[in-house]
Amino acid sequence: MDRYARQTVFSHIGKEGQEKLLKSKVAIIGMGALGTVAANNLCRAGIGFIRMADRDYVELTNLQRQSLYNEDDVKQGLPKAIAAYNHLSKVNSGITLEPIIADVNPSNIEDIISDVDIVLDATDNFEIRFLINEACDKHKIPWIYCGALGSVGTTMNILPKDNGPCLRCCMNESENSSDQSCSTFGVLNMTTTTLASIQTAEAIKILLGSDSVRKGILAIDIWRSSFNSINLTKNPNCPVCVHKKYDLLSKTIGSYTTSICGSNSVQIVPAQSKQIDFQVMAERLRKSGSVQFSPYALRFSDARYEITLFQDGRAIIKNAIDGNNAKSIYTEYIGF
Numbered sequence: 508m509d510r511y512a513r514q515t516v517f518s519h520i521g522k523e524g525q526e527k528l529l530k531s532k533v534a535i536i537g538m539g540a541l542g543t544v545a546a547n548n549l550c551r552a553g554i555g556f557i558r559m560a561d562r563d564y565v566e567l568t569n570l571q572r573q574s575l576y577n578e579d580d581v582k583q584g585l586p587k588a589i590a591a592y593n594h595l596s597k598v599n600s601g602i603t604l605e606p607i608i609a610d611v612n613p614s615n616i617e618d619i620i621s622d623v624d625i626v627l628d629a630t631d632n633f634e635i636r637f638l639i640n641e642a643c644d645k646h647k648i649p650w651i652y653c654g655a656l657g658s659v660g661t662t663m664n665i666l667p668k669d670n671g672p673c674l675r676c677c678m679n680e681s682e683n684s685s686d687q688s689c690s691t692f693g694v695l696n697m698t699t700t701t702l703a704s705i706q707t708a709e710a711i712k713i714l715l716g717s718d719s720v721r722k723g724i725l726a727i728d729i730w731r732s733s734f735n736s737i738n739l740t741k742n743p744n745c746p747v748c749v750h751k752k753y754d755l756l757s758k759t760i761g762s763y764t765t766s767i768c769g770s771n772s773v774q775i776v777p778a779q780s781k782q783i784d785f786q787v788m789a790e791r792l793r794k795s796g797s798v799q800f801s802p803y804a805l806r807f808s809d810a811r812y813e814i815t816l817f818q819d820g821r822a823i824i825k826n827a828i829d830g831n832n833a834k835s836i837y838t839e840y841i842g843f
Contacts (some may be wrong), residue, residue: 519715531714563587564584586608611638625650698727723739776821792840
């Protein structure tokens, strides 16, 4: 326990609280600006098991705010979950870290969250947040929404067992669709660091059963030095936490595409998971361009596109115009 001496002496944690944290399990969905800070905080705080799920790989533009990564990770083209694991495993060998390279969707989210004590949202879009909301409500798992853009951000604790409001109680899917992203609007690393630190403090309070857990939604603007907490009430007609309608969770998944925030890239996920033999694929693709691969991903580039292919058949295509164009490129180079 010497490692946590400065934490156990804190009266709200103590030795008993630290032992509880060491037995706790957390899932972090998204290992970008918010997720790297959250994972680092919880790893050093002694959370016994941390599952880190992310679909993307490390790029140079990430280094401005994604605090676990460095230029070597960029050069190697490492998946973010693996790079995070590599760095954090050198920080705390006394806990379990589980990296998951995957696009979190209705087909896998329950496997990712069903055995943990709390889920941290560190994603960059509301579609996945509403999916997290449904999955956590179904399994009665607390989760913490967190989002940041520019100098502003919000975070909210959702506690299904306490019968409090969920994300859908106060936000509708249509109201939270926006063209703004970190690539077009910008984001300060101080914003994401502050929000993720608040989020992880709340996570520890929830895991310890503290009576100081915040009940409302917190909105901050670090440029204007404003912090505002807004009380929320449960919507008696909420389709999720009241009527238990899990529309997103029950959605049938075919092949689909999504834009990757800040990277001029489109992700394509095939309808059925594959098992790609990188050696065979590399030999085929070398006729058309340059190829590099690791145990985690294969990267192909020619004069037009850069394709990062993962072992399950998922790919991220840089310079694709839109989803349809990404599918055409995928068919041409990889094949469905």
